[in-house]
Amino acid sequence: MKLKIALMGAVAASAIAPMAFADAHEGERGRDGNVSIIYWQAPSILNPFLSGGTKDIEAASMIIEPLARYNQDGALVPWLVDEVPTVENGGVSEDLTSITWKITPGIVWADGTPFTSADVKFTADYCMNPDGGCAQVTKFENVTNVEAVDDLTVKVTFGGPTPFPYGPFVGGESPIIQAAQFANCMGAAASSCSTENFNPVGTGPFKVVEFKPNDVITMEANELYRQEGKPAFASVTFKGGGDATAAGRAVMETGEFDYAWNLQLAPDVIANMEAGGKGTPVAGFGPLVERIMLNQTNPSPDLGPEERSVIRPHPFLGDEAVYKALSMAIDRPLLVEIGYGQAGKVTCNWIPAPAAVNSDTFDCSTQDIAGANAMLEAAGWVDSNGNGTRDKDGVELNMLYQTSTNAVRQDFQALIKQWWSEIGVGVELRNIDASVFFGGDAASPDTFQKFYADVEMYANTFNGTDPQSYLANGLCKNAPMPSTQWQGENISRFCDEAYDALHKELTNTANADERARIARELNDIMVSKGGMIPLVHRGRLSAHANSLGGVVLNVWDSELWNVADWYRTGN
Amino acid sequence: MFTFTIRRLILTVPTLLFISLVIFLIVKLSPSDPTGNLPLTIPSEVREQIREALGVNKPLLVQYLLWLKQFFWLEPLIYLENLTGWDLGTEGKVRLISYQTRSPVMDLIMQRMPQTLTVVGTAYLVGILIALPIGIISAYKQYSVFDQAGTFISMIGFSVPPFFSGVLVIVLFSVIIPSDSFFWLPSIYDTTHEVVDWESFKYQFRQMIMPVMVLALQITAQISRFTRASMLDNLNQDYVRTARAKGMSESVTVMKHVLRNSMIPVVTVIALGIPSIFGGAIITEQVFKVNGLGQLLIIAIQGGDVPTVQTLTFIFAILIVLFNLIADILYGLLDPRIRYD
């Protein structure tokens, strides 16, 4: 009986859906007037190759498009091509050294000229020019040649077997720019092309009317867009600036805007805004993880500049009992509840997404202060001099814990400091302005690369769905050092032979399941050997007005990837 | 006075050159990085290439001299070209380019100028127009109810920072008041709005009310306090008694003699404040998304955009030096006994 009702419900739902579809979703282009979007970080430029900032990439994604995109599930979908090339359909060569894209016939640029393989080849040349300072050059890593076979066929050749050939021309970071427009902007001339950078000709649903850098973009529907009846909106106001609170308020409380991006706010603040009744928050999860990095080198200020945070080991963080106890003392569900709400999940892993690479080795969802205390006792860490912190062989468990200035992070710092003090670990907190902390100025002592602290907290992620280059952040050779001007991605200076060997194996493996297994193992090594303490798997939380339909939050690509499908609902 | 003005004007050139050097050194020394705002997914080799392409790594002296040349020679030439249509051979020369937007800094400043001048300028004007009468009446009727209320409001106004008062008025007028009400005000300033008719003027007026009032509160508090204090000092002077004894009307005594003699500190404060109109109001602009020069400056600082920070700060410095000179000249007009020669 119950099953029958459920089935009837399903039938009814599927019957209603197409009607709703027909009601609001279709019609002539530009029927729904204006849509307004607010990004609290204002776009500075509409050329993703010259900026790399998320705000710029996402604003540009409404205008210029890649050959293929990731959808909301992280799967590749063809965008300007008929199908995504694979080994099975012959698009990727058997030896994994080349990939051939076939462009959908009939696509035109917004100025009416045809979209051809020459534009695609030009895009590659533009970004790979060594004088241009292209921010997305890693997308073209290992590419030796891009060839326009005919008007609609592009062949990308790699320097060696590339199991994951979907770097170039895939995703919002690597869209196609028009060869005719940017011909004079190659290399060093890239910077002088402000007109082109502010008003790129694209194939996307909208085109720029006016671009005020770091302020507002006015766009109108592209009359030559390839899909009939799309976009539903005739114009777009894309405002930037302010802060996340104001952006959320403008969508959910005052109703002045239709879409607000990336609302990093405390859950109760979001809940209160939602009560305003004009908009709805939506969350999606990529591989972004808030974590505490454990310094594997000695950050003592008594060491000289060539040794501080360079020489191994750390006085006590290399001790398994210590870093395990630090992790056990943390109440992750509470951190999620306080800091992120629906935009956070408990995680014990460095790489929690996509699902295939999420390891299930660890469980860290319950806090265990007693267990942590016992573990430290057993390892010989006792408070022998009665000063409140444990010590062993004259080494006190005192740490400097730094992070960037951000309300949620400061709450986390205060909470974790209290938990760690309960297991006899003394903590001094420090917060640093984000532009200094994440800025790579080698002269500043406060950058996260320099890591002049015992532990530090921040979040990191990777683009797309393949974690290979992200996993390279754990390789011994990538540790920041004075000799490399403190550049390098291995922030915790993790160094493990087994890890390096396994990563090498990953670079030579093509089978997807096998790659996922190796990725999980690498994740386990990093976490179990004390490179970091993962805290929260963070989602992206954005909000849209209740009257805005068709929003599908996508964390694997630009959030505005399907802006052509957005429409105004009746209410 | 004339020779003094000429001498001071000549002296400003080396002063400003020195200031520009100090500003340059501070901006370069401060830990900032044009790639600092990029996502962490962009690896460090790529960041280094971007920095190289921007010219961040050139020797300091080369960068400074290049900036001097671009600011003092190339940009005025281009401005002249645009003004007159002559060809002065600037075609193809590298202009002063912002790191963040890769567009000429001067264009950015020109683009931001209107909204900053409208909002911050109006706020300053409103502030002065409210502050002077409050200050004068408060002093004249010291310890009256009016004076007490004025003191109270201006002190609260000054001790409540705009990051709070701005959000407070937004919550009151944009959130709590329903958006179809007459009293509802927009919380986000529309910089693309153009005034063409009465309706659009009304909208412009509405969207300016909150930012202007929040800023004017601070300005009023400051100026009215200085006016009041200075008036009080003068009201007890002997010359006031003499004027009254001579049978001068009260209004002439106060408005002509006392006010004129009380204006020196007020002129100083206003002269210090006018350059800050150009500097924009960083926090208020952020709160209301006015996106004027203040917001341009703060974004440029956070983004390590040295050319923009340097240029904006230097223009600010020029205005400071100029307005302080104007203040000095005004001192001489207000009180002819003051001599600089």
Place this chain on the structure above:
Amino acid sequence: MTEVTATSADAPKKAPRNQWWDVWDQFKSHKGAMLGFVVFMTIVLGVLFGPMLWHFDPTFIDIRARNQGPSWAHPMGTDQLGRDTFARMLSGGRVSLAVGMTAMALSLVVGTFVGVLAGYFKRLDGLLMRTTDLFLALPLLPLLLVIIMLFRDKLSATFGPEGGIFILMVSAIGITSWMQTARIVRGDVLALKEREFVLAARSIGTPNRRMITRHVLPNVLSPILVSATLGIANAIITESALSFLGLGFPPDFPTWGRLLFDSVDYLQQYPERVIWPGLAISLTVLSVNYMGDGLRDALDPRIRGR
């Protein structure tokens, strides 16, 4: 002030009364000033001794008791982590008041010194005022970042972490806020030194030092006092801005400016959280302002006689 009270016991008997005694009498008769004095002393004593008497630690987190309204256990409620707001207000006030008063005093001393010298001595005017222009023009944020980078570690090493940060913060606020006072004082001094009484004093050969302390300074007191009131508010707010840059005290260390900033996001749900620090800052500034008014009246011999 202590000197006045020490001599007060036997002062009335002596024929020529100490002039500071007159000042104190006049100050006492100024209602606003006395009220300001009482409020200010209450705040000062509260933040000095309050944290010792109040049983909650300002950094202690009781996560089950978070976001509570005012109650007997927590008279000002608790914050989003369950920390007692009253305890945080008390210990936050210590820092805010100490920084506010010291930085204000520093900027007043520097500003008055520069202003008087520049206004009084024509030879120094050019150099000092161009220096003032330079400081006015310096971009504040990069300057502060440079200060942190160059001095934080050295000062912490010399004066201990807290002492070092305090010195750094006070001098950062002080050296970036003295210019307005200097310009205003100079303007007034320029006009003053052409007044008849100054010319008279000079004609009888009064040395410069005494001219400045006896005749010039007392007459520029009122703008200085206004600058002082505005300076305190400015310093308390700037302190919170500094802690966001990473120049201030550790992030779990409360100050009024920081409490105010942190609670702005919660303005709608928990308005009382904004009110407490806002009220504390405003009350402090108001009380200092009224004390300044009283002091000015008390020091003016023309009013004192009335």
